[in-house]
Amino acid sequence: MSRINCDLLVIGAGSGGLSVAAGASQMGADVVLLEGHKMGGDCLNYGCVPSKALLASAKVAYQQGHAQSFGVSDQQPQVDYAAAKDHVHDVIDTIAPVDSQERFEGFGVTVIREFGSFLSPTEVQAGDHVLTARRIVIATGSAPFVPPVPGLDQVPYETNETIFDLREQPRHLLIIGGGPIGMEMAQAHIRLGSKVTVLEGAKALGRDDPEAAAVVLEALRGEGVEIVEGALAAEISGEVGAIKVKTQDGRSFKGSHLLMAVGRKSNIDRLNLAAGGIEPSRTGIKVDAGLRTSNRRVYAIGDVAGSLQFTHVAGYHAGVIIRSALFGLPSKASEVHIPRATYTDPELAQVGLIEAEARERFGSKLEIARFDYHHNDRALSERKAKGFAKVMVVKGRPVGATIVGHQAGELISLWSLALANRLKMSQVAAMVAPYPTIGEVNKRVAGAYFSPRLFDSQFVKRAVRFVQRWIP
CATH class of the missing domain: 3.50.50.60 (FAD/NAD(P)-binding domain)
Structure with missing residues (x-):
């Protein structure tokens, strides 16, 4: 020793x-x-990197089948599931030397x-x-946390630590857990050609802003993902290719593969x-x-x-x-400015307080600034106009932000910066974003905070008329 x-x-x-x-x-x-x-731990080998790589493959497949609105003929994608997993592992291998x-x-x-x-x-x-x-x-x-559901120990199942090594495409993937991991894997697999059913014991994306989560869930359901809420797994049975999940309320769901995504x-x-x-x-x-x-x-x-x-x-x-x-210097961690993102399409990103939390804490002092994606010219040109940004503001300073839509995970960083440095909405509104970019969403939502103060204020209108009367 x-x-x-x-x-x-x-x-x-x-x-x-x-x-x-x-x-x-x-x-x-x-x-x-x-x-x-x-x-490299979980992120490189089983989490962030492989999941985003698989989502990228799925995005390409989806675009092939949804190109008509851009003047390009739709093509039925020919998905090679094993080759998509090769892409995943190639990305891991490319990053691995860094770790x-x-x-x-x-x-x-x-x-x-x-x-x-x-x-x-x-x-x-x-x-x-x-x-x-x-x-x-x-x-x-x-x-991965695997709950002690009766029968689960007798049934083959996947977790995030195993699913990226799966070479056989699931014919029908059952996912237990409607959080970010479950939703990302649901969309990846539906776009790659699998049938997908998500079983969530409570509310899908239940920790997120409900209004924003609804946009994501509507999009996934629109692509064919079956999302069943209030479906707490009570018993699991079956074998490879034939899995059955029975919920506490007596319903049964059958699939070929099972992914456990209930937490960590x-x-x-x-x-x-x-x-x-x-x-x-x-x-x-x-x-x-x-x-x-x-x-x-x-x-x-x-x-x-x-x-x-x-x-x-x-x-x-x-x-x-x-x-x-x-x-040996004093140093403390804070969660105030920590952003979180779910990389579905559309993406969902948040930092600070969501609206319900902010209303509970600040009551009548809270103001909500909002901007919808369908007013953003870049989003319209790319047909990514579903979604919105809203910022929770108290006394001119943001206390939280929620963005659901194209590139939401990229946009949320600005609001993390604002919360970390206690910036005012006026400082965000003062930035200039190049046109046309999705980044203008942040500029415009900050501007939305000031619009009522400028355009609906009788004082401002009287001041303008007075100045115009006296300026040569």
């Missing part, structure tokens, strides 16, 4: 862990990185391909190594947190505002910190703790 001492020990080589390791090492710290599975062991060793990081487990509040075992570090960062991420759970089982003096939480590891655990030498970031489970959150957390762990 060898012993290793270092300044910083990072457990987990996903997005957050890699960001911490790279930053700390290049700033002069002695860093050890542990990874018992794949470099590779060799690259991080080039930064000076010591990479050990083993899982880490606490032996004490100051020691972690990884294979044949015992490591002691001045600071430790837990960045072990999350995995933090990866903490291997860590032996008790030995490390680290208190777990209901959703992962308990942390304070600075992302420290109950063991003051140990931080937890990303999915395992039990908060918003997004790759960009893990990257943000990495920046927060580098300031604290390397420089």
Whole structure:
């Protein structure tokens, strides 16, 4: 058993862990990185990257069959499902070197391909190594949560960790879970030629703004996705090619393949947190505002910190703790400006408070600025005119934004910037967007906040008439 001492020990080589390791090492710290599975974590191998690659294949197939309105003949797409998966893995392989062991060793990081487990509040075992570090960062991420539905353990099923390796196209894909993962995979597969049924125990996209979610759900239903809400799975049975899901209200649904997409759970089982003096939480590891655990030498970031489970959150957390762990400076994480996006077509993106939350918190002080996509010339030219942007405003400052429509995931970044820096609506309205772009949506929704003040104000009209009377 060898012993290793270092300044910083990072457990987990996903997005957050890699960001911490790279930053700390290049700033002069002695860093050890542990990874018992794949470099790049869930995002590269099973999440963000493969899902967006599969959606891209599906988008091309859909465009072939819906080109007539552009003056191009519709063509029935000839989908090769296995080749689409080859595209997915080619994208993963192209990005993988950025997250590779060799690259991080080039930064000076010591990479050990083993899982880490606490032996004490100051020691972690990884294979044949015992490591002691001045600071430790837990960045072990999350995995698919598979609920204990009766019969599920006897039936073949997919999760996001397996579906991208599936080579046989599902004839009829049953998806349990109507959240972002379920909706993205539903649209990808319906466009690639599968029949798709989504079973959601409560409301599909239930954590999102209901008005915006309705636009997405209408679009998916219009493409042929069957979305069944209030359908809580009670029993699952069948075999390969013939799966049956029975819901609590007695309904039955049959399909050839089953995808479980009901949520995620933090990866903490291997860590032996008790030995490390680290208190777990209901959703992962308990942390304070600075992302420290109950063991003051140990931080937890990303999915395992039990908060918003997004790759960009893990990257943000990495920046927060580098300031604290390397420089000893106070640093706190905030969720106010963290955006989230669902990459369906149309996309759905949000940051800050949704309308219902803002109304509950601010009451009559809240104002809503809104702009519809069908007033955007670029959206009209590309026949992407469904959707809207709305911004929740209190005393001239945005407190939240919801965008549903073409490129919503790109547009929401501006409102994250506004919330992070407490910008006023006047500052957003002052920007100039090139014409014609989808980006004008943000300019116009900010302008919509001021339109009633300028065009419906009798004071403004009287002032203009007075000035015009006296200007030579």
